[in-house]
Amino acid sequence: MKHVNKWGLGVAVAGMMLTACTKNFEDLNQNPQVSEDVPPEMLITQSEKGIVDRDFDWFYDAYTYQLQWMQFGVAAPGSSPTGLFSPTNTNDFYNAFYKGIGRNLVEMEAVVSRKPEAERAQYGNVLAIAKILKVYSAWRASDANGSMPYSNAFQARSDANFTPTYDTQEKLFPMWDTELKAAITTLQSGLSGQASPGNAEIFYSGDIAKWVKAANVLRIKLAMRQLKRTPDKATAIIKDAMAVKDGLFVNNADEWKFLSADASFARAGNWAMDNNPLSASKNMLDYMYNNNDPRLGIFYEKNSYTKELVDSLIKGGAFPASAQYNERRYFGLPASPDRRSVKADSVIFNVKRYKMTFNGKEVTRTVDTVSAVQRRLFDLDAENGNNNGARYTQPILSYAEQCFMLAELAVRGIITGTAETYYKNGVEASIKAYDDMGREAKIRDYAPLDAAAIAAYLDKPNVAFTGANDVLLEKINIQNFLNLFKSPWEAWGAWKRAGIPKVGGILPFEPMQVAGQNVVIPRRWMLPQPTIANQTNWRNAITEMQQTGEYGNADNDFTGRVWWDKK
Structure with missing residues (x-):
């Protein structure tokens, strides 16, 4: 396996990037490498790059495990699923948060703080965007790990703190919501004379209104993670977020995603499925085929x-x-x-x-x-590299997902609104988003979407918004699950939260067996072990998580559950 990292952003970032080559807190927080003369708004690029330029995660986490655990894919004929339930070389996003993503965002704050007082005010919006990125990245690192250093992480430079304590998810979720609310307040306050990152900000090019929506929808998503643990607090957050003016996506143009500037990104190397070839799983493909799902040709070849x-x-x-x-x-x-x-x-x-x-x-x-999993959607070098004008898409938080969350919340009576409308809007948005992805990637045999196909799909008995509430919730979560195909770590989280797809369900989840024994699908990663200096805090964090009774007794009990993933 070789490692190829190619970036097609169309912006100049050379000389502005923060670098790191170690996982240790001591090394990560020493020797600042960013000039005080670098515009803070330009420093955001490297952290955003770190969120999407994740070929190592794709090779191991996604192709080797998550896509197969979630039964989007199966080890292809001629290959083997050996070791499928004993993951190794995974969870690099956790380390990336400390090595680069979070570290760079914190350094942005430090760079601004060193500016003359008269200049600092112009960076309010930029730092608010950085705060949103930091919350998202920390949550993504924690989602399958549990407790993590956050409130006093990245303090080695400022306070010589090389042994940060671990915050529990019970503490992290309220912290994150507070930070997101503060960022939204800043962005909506109409600050004047603000520096703009422009195209150096690869998601929204600094569009303040869209960042407000992204932050607010993220609040709803994080609140839904907590519904089983702290339903009252989660409900209050959701209702508060629903009241934010202009705080929701209104169509696919608003959604948080990355679209590469050209075909130089996501090319071969770890992006390719050559060493982990995946075929479609029967249950998933049959569901899509039998219901004439318009996304079938985008998901599978x-x-x-x-x-x-x-x-x-x-x-x-x-x-x-x-x-x-x-x-x-x-x-x-x-x-x-x-x-x-x-x-x-x-x-x-x-x-x-x-x-x-x-x-x-x-x-x-x-x-x-x-049928193979649609390789071109993940690797622009697939299909003989015929990539003239091809572009890679990575969803972060989509309009379709927002619609499915609101549909579920409406069915549960937590919010007002018409659940059926939310649901249908979500299905249509997801199909159109994948149509865009297929067209941009220039997949083989791409056929433009027939608008009538969406209506026909929504009329299928297994898709139509009919049935008792438990059936409606299952259908909503099936569509949400399918929508997360291009973000398998998110599909894994959605499956853990909702328990959909399920064995014997509308979209059947196949029981997994090895050597005649039923196998439980992993639900978490093993919390990465720090250097000796911080071993005590790490061990204390694990001991604390084990007190829920669901985390598991062993560090590597991948079938255990983190705090939010309550039975």
């Missing part, structure tokens, strides 16, 4: 059985003359590892090679019988 190929296999003697071309070109594999050894199933897990004769010579054709 057609198999190799074109009519021309079938005709050639018949002509070459590999297929009998009676063989018929099957117009269905989408097929998936069972997700459970034990299904690979079941005699009735094993044939579909084998690589298909056909021997036939052409012009008196015997040739062998290798054919994909099952």
Whole structure:
């Protein structure tokens, strides 16, 4: 495996980037490397880059584990799912928060503080955006880790604190909401003479109104993580966020996402699925195929059985003359590892090679019988690198997800509004967003979205907004889950929160078995171990998390639960 990091931002950031090469708090907080003359608004680029330029996470966390745990993908024929439930080399975003993302954002505050007093006021908006980015990144690091240093992290430079304590999620969530509210207040206060990061800010180019919406929708998302633990507090946050003027996304143009400037980003190396080839899982693909989901061709590739190929296999003697071309070109594999050894199933897990004769010579054709996960959506070098004008998309917080959250909250009676309208808006927004992703990535066989297909999809019994509240909640969370396909760490979190998809559900979740034993899908990462200097605080954090009774007794009990993930 090689490591390739290519960036296509279209902005000049050379010489402005903070660097780090160690995971240790002592090293991370010494020797500032940023000139006081660098405009603070330009320092935001490197932290934003760190959020999306995550090829290592894609190779390990996503391709090797999360996409398979969530049954979006299955180890392709010829490959193996060995070690699927004993994750290694994962969780690098946690380290990235301390090595670069959070560290850089804190350094921005320090750079501003060193400015003459008369100049500091012009950076209010920039620092508010930095605060939103810091909260998002810290939450993402904590979501599957639990407790983490936050309130007194990054203090080595200022206070010589090399042993930061760990804040519990019970403390972190209120801190984050307070910071997000403060950022929103600043951004909506109409500060004059503000410095703007412009295109150096790769998500919204410094658009203040959109950052307000992103921060406020993030508040709702974080509150929903807490509904099982602190329902009253979570409900109060949600209602407060709903009252914020112009505080919600109104369409896909508002959503928080990254769109690369050109095809130099997400190219080969760790972005590629070559070493972890994934096929579609049967249950997921069948649900999408049977309901005519317009996103099917964006999620999965057609198999190799074109009519021309079938005709050639018949002509070459590999297929009998009676063989018929099957117009269905989408097929998936069972997700459970034990299904690979079941005699009735094993044939579909084998690589298909056909021997036939052409012009008196015997040739062998290798054919994909099952559908691959749409590689081009993740790696712009896939499909022979035909990437003229291709661009990579990474959603952070989408309008569709907001709609599904509001639909669920309306069904639960926590907010007012029409749940069905929220739901339908979410489905339409998700389909259009993936249509945009497919077009931008220039995937093979891309076909423009037929608007009528959305209405037809919404009329399918398994999709239509009908049924009792428990059925409605299941349908909402299925659509939210599907919408998070391009952010599998988010799909993993959504599945943990809602328990959807589920075994025997509308979108069936296949029970996973290894050597005849049922296997529990991992629910957390192992909290990274710091240097010796901070071992005591780390151990205290684990001991404290274990007191809930759900974290697990062992550090590496991946089936244990962090605080918000309450049974």
